[in-house]
Amino acid sequence: MGALISDISSGATPKVDENYYTDASGIPFLRVQNVTDEGIDLSDVKFIKRDVHNGMLKRSQVKKDDLVFTITGRIGSVAVVPDNFEGNINQHSVRFQLKTQITNIAINPRYVAVSLNLPLGQSLALREVTGGTRPALDYKALYSLKTILPPTNIQNHIVSIMRSAYAEKKQKEEEADAFLDSIDDYVLQELRIEMLVTEEKKRFVVYAGEIEGRFDPLYMSNISHIRNLKTPYPLTRLRKLLIQKPQYGANERAVDGNPETDVRYIRITDIDDYGNLLEDWKTAEAIHSKYLLEENDVLFARSGSAGRAFIYKNELGKAVFAGYLIRFKFDPAKVNPSFVFHYTLTTIYKLWVQSIQRTSVQANINSKEFQSLEIPLPPLDVQNQIVEEVNRRLAHVAELRQEANTTVEEAKERVERILLAEG
DSSP states (O other): OOTEEEEEEEEOOOTSTTTEEEEEEEEEOOOOOGTTTEEETTTTTTEEEHHHHHHHTGGGEOOOTTTEEOOSTTTTOOOEOOOOOOEEETTTTEEEEEEEEEETEEEEHHHHHHHHHHHHHHHHHTTBOOOOOOOOOHHHHHHOOOOOOOOOHHHHHHHHHHHHHHHHHHHHHHHHHHHHHHHHHHHHHHHEEEOOOOOOSOOOOOOGGGGGGGOOOOHHHHHHHHHHOOSSSSSSGGGGGGGOOOOEOOOOOOEOOOOOTSSSEOOGBBBBBTTOOSSSSOEESSSSGGGGOOOOOOEEEEEESSSSSEEGGGGOSSSEEEEEEEEEOOOTTTHHHHHHHHHHHHHHHHHHHHHHHHOSSSBEEEEEEEHTTTEEEEOOOHHHHHHHHHHHHHHHHHHHHHHHHHHHHHHHHHHHHHHHHOO
16 A cells, blocks of 8 residues: 555544534534445534634545545545545544556556455455554554555446445435335324324413423423324323333443353444344443343433334343343233334334433433333234234345345455456
């Protein structure tokens, strides 16, 4: 890589407590999660002020065709800066500017990014990592990285292969997202829920028996709006469906473990918005049996991504849950736990979360507030029918996402075969 790089600079991060950040009118400030092998992802980007971009962070500006390379955290992810993009990188990434050619071979920056993002390129990068407690790549390691540089026509062909694979992946992911959206419509339709939208009023009536912990106007107005819905099924509070008191999780340090032998430690960050477990597998420094999960336990996130839910199944293997999660055990004679979980995927539930969470420091919802959640409760046979159909749809979503990932993996394998044959 040292032979290909014409310029390199590292990023920097302004202090959070200083007046450096702003809203979406500012300049994108790229963190590790914004740098992917598919390109720059701005779905969760932060923004800095223009004067900060042009002043104290001028050295870390990125421009068209620069390579952004992550050097800590998720090490070795590379993205090409697209046309007409203005942005900065933080200290967990570096910026490469490549030469236009070397030994009469024109260099396609998108090819170099592809080659570094291949399993082969990733493994070579990880071999150069230094640092025990905080692994990282320094400039010396970056310059020593190796890549295969085929003729320009081969580079362009490889870029075309990966561009097609990512386009197909995106199409399948969009199809999966549309199917997920259909779950919300399906559940609300089966529960025959109708929201009665009324004009906002400056005054409204709340009875003392409805007040639980909070009674500020914004909260009570939103809760009043959520309760103003029509459904033929009785609205039932979660606390009436429990077989035991909700339990807060363990406060242990997460450490690397062996998935074949160790107990998994499930944290909020391991769960996505749809209740799926992510790949970041961890165990706890200490395992206590009282936190072991059992079939159909439902976990609610009380802080961080407050309101996020997860239902445990034995097929996932032994697991305990972390302190910012609350375990709910439901009476199967009254409610199908999966029905409760599937209800958390609806817009009605998400509106409830937005209304009830406190945001003074970070969003949070306590056990008592979760227990106050009212859900429409149809007969068990109707619940089971809804659960069966939602599970079918979720399985199809998982299948589509697996196909999307397989498309890219197969394309990368094909590219590696081309490069090794050329090499």
